[in-house]
Amino acid sequence: MIDIHSHIIHNIDDGSRSLEESLAILKNMKKIGFDIVVATPHYIAGTSFVADNKAKSTHLKQIKDIILQEELNINLCVGxxxxxxxxxxxYLEENKIVSINKTKxxxxxxPRNTQVFHLMDxxxxxxxxxxxxxxxHPERYLFVQEDYLILDQLLGMGCLLQGNLTNILGKYGKSAEKAFRYMLKNHKYQFLAxxxxxxSDILFKHFSKVKTGIIRLIGEEEFNRLTLENPAKVLKNEPIVLTEVAPTSKKIKIWKK
Ligand SMILES: [Fe+2]
Structure with a gap:
């Protein structure tokens, strides 16, 4: 598998807290079947999560060196x-942030709980x-949970959607889990990460449960597409062709009981 969303670079954001932890995370990832991992530190302007590319690449190099020493055989990319x-x-132009593996x-x-003005613009x-x-992780946003129609608008304008694997276990709460299951069943995702x-992420302890639970909803072929084939296309800057998206037929409220 290829992971396009991770916080494995230490001391950059709220992810890994040390080089040792980065290594431990990557060992866990290798164990459950990831061979390529894209490190995607948060960039949130106006907060402390604004590590520049220099800091990122210094830490990334330390991780790559230790991977070699440990013969872990896992490849890292950056975004x-x-x-x-x-x-x-x-920010992209000024090289403060980077696209995934220098692609498009x-x-x-x-934000999780607030509406964004001018989002579509x-x-x-x-x-x-x-x-x-x-x-x-669109499944985690309140405005998505309140109105699934937005998913088709996002897909229709050429955005793609990435779900978090652990939502199948309800890691981020019941509403996010419901939205995640809905989106899986209705083939809204192009990626799972x-x-x-x-x-200590629960994914590592419960990966077989995660995989089985998701495959039960979408089948093995689609699971492979979302965790391997589509991520591979991203890294090669190839287009992702949407499978037929089942239209969201009605407004479904699941936030309020
Ligand atoms: Fe993240």
Whole structure:
């Protein structure tokens, strides 16, 4: 498998807290079947999560060296998880942030509980500039949980959707789990990823349960597409062709009981 969303670079954001932890995370990832991992540190303008590429590459080099020493045989690529912001194009141009593996694909996150003004305008601008926004864990956002129609709008404008594997275990709460299951069943995702922050992530202990639970909903072929084939296309900067997306037929409220 290939993971396009992880926080394995130490002391950069709220992910790994040491080089030792980065190594432990990668050992765990290798054990459950990941051979390529994209490190995507948060970039949230106006907060402490704004590590520049220099700091990132210094830490990344330390991790790559230790991987070699330990003969772990896992490849690392780099990107960012970018908090939605009008200035994303500027940050990219100034090399404050990077796309995934220097491709046209960028991993973008939204605030969890608040509506973003001009969200669509910002995404359209990124599309106009030739980027393909991959929306990180849409199942976790309140405005998605309240109205699944937004998913088709995002897909329709050329964004892609990445779910977090551990949502099948309810790691982020019942509403996120419901939305995750809905999106799987209705083939809304193009990617599944770990979004791993720490070596103790429940994914490692319960991976077989995660995989079985997801395969029960989408089948093995689609599981492979979301965890291997589509991520491989991203790394090679190849286009992702959407499988037929089942239209979201009605507005479904699942946030309020
Ligand atoms: Fe993340």
């Amino acid at each position: 960012n998880e970018i908090f939605i912001d009008h200035d994303i194009p500027k 694909y960028i991993l973008v996150e939204f 910002m995404l359209f601008e990124l599309r106009d500039l030739g980027y393909v926004p991959i929306i990180a 770990t979004d791993v922050h720490h070596e």
